[in-house]
C-alpha cells in the first residue's frame with residue numbers, strides 16, 4: 215500500500231500535528247473528479263453547459279467562480295474528445311489552481327507579469343478574466359513547456375500575451391508591472407498521490423531557494439501600491455510562510471488578507487502568515503497555498 219514519503223510525513227507532523235496530518239494524508243488518497251474552466255474568450259458558460267448536456271456528461275457548478283465546472287463520473291479522456299475541448303472553449307484545470315488568478319483579479323488596463331507560466335492554465339484564465347484586453351507577459355524557463363504554453367494560448371484565443379522563454383530571475387530590471395502572478399515551482403507537496411509523487415528532500419530544498427529568489431525578483435518589478443500573488447501547490451511552510459517572512463520585510467511589501475469568508479467552501483489548513491490561504495488536499499481540492507501581497 216502507498217505511503218506518504220517519510221521526509222514529507224516528518225515535515226507534515228512537525229507543522230500540523232498528527233490529526234491534521236492524517237486528514238492531509240487521506241486527502242492525498244482521494245480520487246478527485248475532473249474539473250474544467252469555461253474559456254469565456256471563446257464561449258459562454260451557458261453554451262458550454264449545453265454542449266456537455268448534449269454529450270451526456272453530467273456536471274455541477276463550483277462555487278468558486280461561475281466558469282468552474284465539476285464533472286461527474288466522466289474521465290478526462292472523454293472531455294478531451296469533445297469539440298469544446300479541441301476548439302479551446304474549455305480548459306481542464308483543478309479548482310485549487312483557479313484560485314490565484316481569482317485573488318489577483320487583473321483588470322483590462324493592467325500590465326500583468328506571469329513569472330512561471332507554462333502550461334498556461336493561469337495565464338489563459340487571466341486573459342479570459344480581462345476579456346483578452348490586459349497586456350500579459352508570460353515567462354517560462356523550460357523550452358518544451360514554453361511550446362505547450364504557446365499552443366494553449368493560441369488554442370484559447372488569448373491575444374495580448376507575449377511569451378518570454380527565459381529565467382524570470384534574469385528579466386531586465388527596467389520592467390515594471392501593475393500585477394504579478396508568481397505561481398512558483400515547488401515540491402508539489404499538496405498534490406502528491408499514489409499515482410503522482412515527485413516529492414524528494416532535494417526537490418524541496420532546491421524549490422525553497424528558488425522561491426526566495428523569484429519572490430525577491432517579483433517584488434523588484436512590481437510598481438509601488440500594486441499587488442501580486444505568490445502561490446504554490448505545496449502545503450509546507452518552508453515553501454510558503456517562511457519564503458514570505460524572508461522576503462517581504464526587506465522588499466517593503468505586506469500581506470493583503472484573503473477574507474476568511476472568500477471561497478467559503480474550500481477546506482483550509484492553518485497558516486503561520488495571517489491572511490494567507492492554505493488549501494487542505496481533499497475530495498475536490500488539491501493542496502495549494504495563496505498569498506496576496508502589496509508593495510508599499
Ligand code: SAM
Pocket residue numbers: 311329330331332333334335336337353354355356359380381382383397398399400
Ligand atoms: N502557472 C502554471 C499554470 O498555471 O499552468 C504552472 C506553473 S508550474 C507550477 C511552474 C513553472 O515554472 C514550470 O513550468 C517551470 O518550468 C517554470 N519555471 C521554473 N523555474 C523558472 C524560472 N526561474 N523562470 C521561469 N520559469 C520557471
